Amino acid sequence: MRKQAVTLTAVAVACAIALSGCSAGDTEDSDETLTVWTVEDVADRVAAQEAIFAEYTKATGVKVELVAVAEDQLTTVLTSSAAAGELPDMIGALSLNGVNQLATDDLLDVEAASSIIDELGADTFSERALELTSDGDTQLAVPSDGWAQLLYYRTDLFEAAGLDAPTSYDDIAAAAAALDSDSLAGIVASTAPADSFTQQTFEHFALANGCQLVDSDDAITLDSPECVEAFQFYADLIQDSSVQGNQDADTTRATYFAGGASMVVWSSFLLDELAGLRNDALPTCAECAADPTFLAKNTGVVSAIEGPSGSEPASFGEIVSWAVLQDAAPEAQDLVEYMMGDGYNDWLAVAPEGKVPTRAGTAENPTEFSDGWQQLEAGVDTKALLSSVYSTDILDAVVAAPDGFNRWGIPEGQGALAAAVGGQFVVPQSIASMLDSGVSAQDAAAEAQAQATTIQEDLDF
Numbered sequence: 064m065r066k067q068a069v070t071l072t073a074v075a076v077a078c079a080i081a082l083s084g085c086s087a088g089d090t091e092d093s094d095e096t097l098t099v100w101t102v103e104d105v106a107d108r109v110a111a112q113e114a115i116f117a118e119y120t121k122a123t124g125v126k127v128e129l130v131a132v133a134e135d136q137l138t139t140v141l142t143s144s145a146a147a148g149e150l151p152d153m154i155g156a157l158s159l160n161g162v163n164q165l166a167t168d169d170l171l172d173v174e175a176a177s178s179i180i181d182e183l184g185a186d187t188f189s190e191r192a193l194e195l196t197s198d199g200d201t202q203l204a205v206p207s208d209g210w211a212q213l214l215y216y217r218t219d220l221f222e223a224a225g226l227d228a229p230t231s232y233d234d235i236a237a238a239a240a241a242l243d244s245d246s247l248a249g250i251v252a253s254t255a256p257a258d259s260f261t262q263q264t265f266e267h268f269a270l271a272n273g274c275q276l277v278d279s280d281d282a283i284t285l286d287s288p289e290c291v292e293a294f295q296f297y298a299d300l301i302q303d304s305s306v307q308g309n310q311d312a313d314t315t316r317a318t319y320f321a322g323g324a325s326m327v328v329w330s331s332f333l334l335d336e337l338a339g340l341r342n343d344a345l346p347t348c349a350e351c352a353a354d355p356t357f358l359a360k361n362t363g364v365v366s367a368i369e370g371p372s373g374s375e376p377a378s379f380g381e382i383v384s385w386a387v388l389q390d391a392a393p394e395a396q397d398l399v400e401y402m403m404g405d406g407y408n409d410w411l412a413v414a415p416e417g418k419v420p421t422r423a424g425t426a427e428n429p430t431e432f433s434d435g436w437q438q439l440e441a442g443v444d445t446k447a448l449l450s451s452v453y454s455t456d457i458l459d460a461v462v463a464a465p466d467g468f469n470r471w472g473i474p475e476g477q478g479a480l481a482a483a484v485g486g487q488f489v490v491p492q493s494i495a496s497m498l499d500s501g502v503s504a505q506d507a508a509a510e511a512q513a514q515a516t517t518i519q520e521d522l523d524f
Contacts, residue, residue, distance in 0.1 A: 104131035152391035163478035192421040204384035210417040211464035239304035249304030256495035267379035272370025276471035286512040295504035322348030332417035340442025415439040
């Protein structure tokens with residue numbers, strides 16, 4: 064999950080802000096206005112992006128119109144805007160599924176993406192980030208940053224109960240069962256049937272067990288034994304050791320922050336809120352009144368999880384990108400290069416806890432951005448270095464995670480299929496069938512298999 068806080072609006076287009084900034088130095092005013100959509104639609108992050116684009120306008124004279132778009136509404140807005148001939152020049156913070164969906168719809172200027180990477184230097188980017196944002200030899204978009212999905216757990220409760228860190232299916236299930244009570248859920252994780260957060264959470268557990276969307280021959284494998292086992296594990300975990308009703312990003316965070324769960328699955332974007340640095344999402348546990356950092360001090364994280372049928376522990380997260388669209392103004396390429404160069408540290412500073420750099424530095428200074436990221440303060444209402452709150456182990460896990468990310472379909476060249484399966488909430492609906500209707504894991508997997516196969520056939524057609 065990229066982020067989940069109070070969004071600017073609940074509709075798809077949250078705002079449209081013309082940034083007309085005055086020219087500076089020897090620059091001249093330009094008649095060109097670039098339209099930029101951003102999926103970073105939380106209010107304070109929109110404001111931060113306004114400031115960055117204003118600096119770009121001062122330096123170049125090129126104006127920027129910023130439009131914030133809710134992540135789960137992006138496909139709908141893209142479809143209607145494409146039909147009306149009103150697409151933006153570029154989109155920022157676009158997920159891997161979003162990139163592949165745009166590629167399927169032939170909306171990306173892949174030549175611009177390749178040109179930007181070449182200009183900046185491919186060797187200055189994370190190799191894994193470039194792989195995940197490519198289709199074979201075609202670079203689809205420019206990876207800007209990444210966030211890690213993490214299993215957060217209460218170290219104080221685990222230590223008191225003599226429990227091992229929850230790094231495997233067995234350890235997670237054992238801890239959830241041991242700590243679950245009337246006043247404490249063993250774990251909270253997303254179950255909402257039309258929520259990308261549910262897809263992301265389950266996919267992490269599925270990858271841990273060797274459950275893949277497709278095999279090497281591109282055949283759908285959601286009904287494989289590994290996937291059935293993953294579906295069963297997830298259903299048992301929620302039914303036996305969690306809370307009633309649909310869960311999403313807001314409810315799982317609220318439960319953990321209130322001290323009502325021993326584990327929660329969330330992205331690294333939780334770190335600043337967990338540390339009490341954001342007034343609209345403060346920890347509310349009993350101990351937090353006296354010490355707002357109590358939960359942060361008593362929380363550990365796990366990034367790589369291993370299932371009984373998995374060959375190795377799996378990490379999951381998101382690489383987000385700048386995507387230049389077909390027929391974009393030529394200045395769009397320059398703006399992306401600015402955002403990955405002179406404006407890059409400012410971009411990462413929008414939310415450093417969830418923006419791990421995918422470009423470590425420049426040819427002249429190979430660690431310029433990774434070093435700069437370490438010095439960025441997180442938080443909204445209160446600012447602090449994450450290192451002043453969290454241990455080196457936690458921050459190292461966050462920083463290292465993107466280089467080991469795995470994702471359904473993309474390494475196999477089936478990114479478009481993965482995007483469509485995710486966008487149509489195939490897996491979240493199957494999970495809802497198990498939790499709400501008592502459907503077996505075998506039948507839920509078969510249901511997902513059938514839906515994914517239909518999607519694949521439609522794409523191939």
